[in-house]
Amino acid sequence: MGIVDDDIARVRDASDIVAVVSEHVQLKRVGRRWSGLCPFHAEKSPSFSVNSDQGLYYCFGCGAKGDVITFVREAEHLDFAAAVERLAAKSNITLRYTDARDGENRKRRSRLVEVMEAAVDFYHQRLLEAPDAAAARKYLRSRGFSSEEVRHYRLGWAPDAWDTLVRDLPQPRELLVEAGLAFMNQRGRPTDAFRGRVLFPIFNANGDPVAFGGRLMPGAEGPKYKNSSGSSIYDKSRVLYGLNWAKADIVTSDEAIVCEGYTDVIGFAAVGVGRAVATCGTALTEDHVRTLRSYASRVVLAFDADAAGQNAAERFHEWEQRHGLEVSVAAMPVGSDPGDLARTDPDALRQAVADAIPFLRFRVDRVLNGRDLSTAEARARAATAALEVIGSHPDPLVRDQYVMDLADRLRLPPDELRTRLAHRGSGGGGRPERGRPDPTAGTRPAPTPVAVLHDSPELEALRLVLAVPDEVAPSLHDALFADPLCLDAYRALGTAGWRAAQLADTSDEVVALVQRLGVEQPVSEPAEVIERLAEAAGQRQLAILGNEARMSGDERALEVAGVVAWLKPLLESLRDPRTAPEAAPVLLAWLIDRYEGRA
16 A cells, blocks of 8 residues: 555656755755765765756765655655655645555544644643642652753653543544553543653654653652553654654764663753664664664664673674664763763763773673683683674674684683684574575676676766766667676666666666766766777677687587687777777677677
8 A cells, every 4th residue: 555656756757856955955066967965974075966867866975865755755754655745745746545545544643643742732731830740840850850851852741640631632532542642441431541650752753742651750659661552653663762853963973872761862962962862661673773774874872781782682783784883882880871870970971972882892891891810711711701792793804803802801812712713603604594595596696786896888888878868778788788787777777768766676786776877977978888888798709709619610610710700800990989980880780689699
């Protein structure tokens, strides 16, 4: 279910990517492209490029790329449908949905957000004004919350009564239940979900209220914290408290700090560290990590990372590998949390983040610190324990660096530690992951990664076909492409009518390559590139013919020799600027015939 494909295409075509990007970035025209500072990472020299003809953007600094819909998704942190709807509204396009229920569901979720907004205001005003909130106000003052913070974070108070919200908030009761603000009791009557608690409204990344976290008053009975139940607008495994306020600082610093509680986030902000977020009563999940990675490349854990080291080490290391993320641990004083430290020693809190160390280093240090290393036996036991930790990391280069450090610290031979680590069966040593196919299996060569693909006539041809398709496309053919990734990109673009934004049913590698090339400026003339492609393809065929002559009988060898005798002078003609324009079409026609089995 979703938006009708034709409507998505209409929105994409109707949206001026330069105008949309210019709402976030100051662009300057450079040749056929537009350039500016990337909105997705901090930089001083512009590396962000926009191709208005193809409707693409690409950052040569951080690799951010996509079309106008992708840009709105990333810049405004919306899901795909919301980004399309935002652009459709700008272009006055009425969207259709593949299922009428889908449109109704989106309207329903918008209505729930409105109900949550009303509840946030209701509880916030009670905290500020109601007599029964006096104890809550006193408690917040004792915890160091200023009136400005109470208002900024829109803290609230849920009275210790059964149905205050249900009775006094003018909202449909079924929506209150659906939003997690109320529940039906055993008598079938709606009852407030939060009672006798200080409330921390939870907002999504867009700033929409979606849930509450409630803190029980000291001395009262019950769980200390209570969070809203899941709903169609709130999933605790995805939402991070404080991200709506912190995202700008996270992008600027390229770093996010992850805490355990709401007060920790507020404490960090109070000491000038505005890039902290918190999980909402759950462990850090991959969805959380994926969200944070869209803002920054570094995550600092500011909670009990010792427990995380015991329970989630492999997940953290896997996330580092999979998402290109650096996970570090803040050097928090033992027994302290950020919320308390912000009041008692703000300099220590700031320094803890500044001195954060890699997650694996933190775990190894925890194993070694405090141990008696005065005897050979003690050092051997410490080495065994540390190797268990080091072996959990999937990258053999990282493991080996830590093995060498461990050898220095324990005065042990590194080769012996390497042998012990190998015998431990740590994994990550080149073995395929269980349950996943070997990516090198099959007869076709694996596509060349975009990051290491050297520049070539094939890449320049793709740049030209994206920039001036009418001048280049008629002269191109599959026969001219040797690199599998370039060939796939050429075929996909041909199917898409040479429009990068229309690519479909192709690989992520192809999309990434096309998006990058689409914002790069061609530096060659079309005729020159066609001649270089034809020459390279001719040289490949010359090598194939040579092998064929050696492997075949006399009669076929003579026939091949005749073709070679014709081909070599033709290739020589391509190297002479005076004869190349006449030789290229002849060679190209022969290459196409041979590719298609006619020669």
